[in-house]
Amino acid sequence: MTANDMTDDIQAAKPWYKQPWLWFILTPLIAVFIYGFTFLYLSIVTMDGVVKDDYYRNVRSYEVNSEKNLAAIEKNISATLNLDDVTGDLMLKLSGNLTELPPYLTLGIVHPTHQKYDQSITLKSVGSQGLFSGSLSSPISGKRYLYLTPPTETWSLRIEVHPPYEQRLIELTPSK
Helix, strand or coil: CCCHHHHHHHHHHHCCCHHHHHHHHHHHHHHHHHHHHHHHHHHHHHCCCCCCCCEECCCCEECCCCCCHHHHHCCCCCCEEEEEEECCEEEEEECCCCCCCCCCCEEEEEEECCHHHHHEEEEEECCCEEEEEEECCCCCCCEEEEEECCCCCCCEEEEEECCCCECCCCCCCCCC
């Protein structure tokens, strides 16, 4: 018996799970199953988020419901928001043909892609001159959409804002 015959006998005597060629073939398949089940788990557990706005799906397209914007145009409603990102203070001056001022307004600060960065802030009325105040729950950075609505949600104002936000005056007017 030669040395090559002895090594062949030793290779044949090893159990199947100790054969190197088997693991060479199975390793990519096992990796595919692990990655596949990991991504399946993540797609089931995590949420994609919700599109914020007055959009609704119509067959294969999206359309904007502009009734609230038209109501703001009819009442000539506009607002000036003083946003101080350093202290987190918000001061809003509301103007327009309103019969009575609401007790509070809701300001939605919406991130374009990540719902976890969205903020919903209640701006409380200060006096009877149309001033409202509130504060940010966390600092904002990057592009944002601002949505201002009263408690009855009969009208709304919206605008897209970009940084920098320090000591910034933002005009919210209905889009025409």
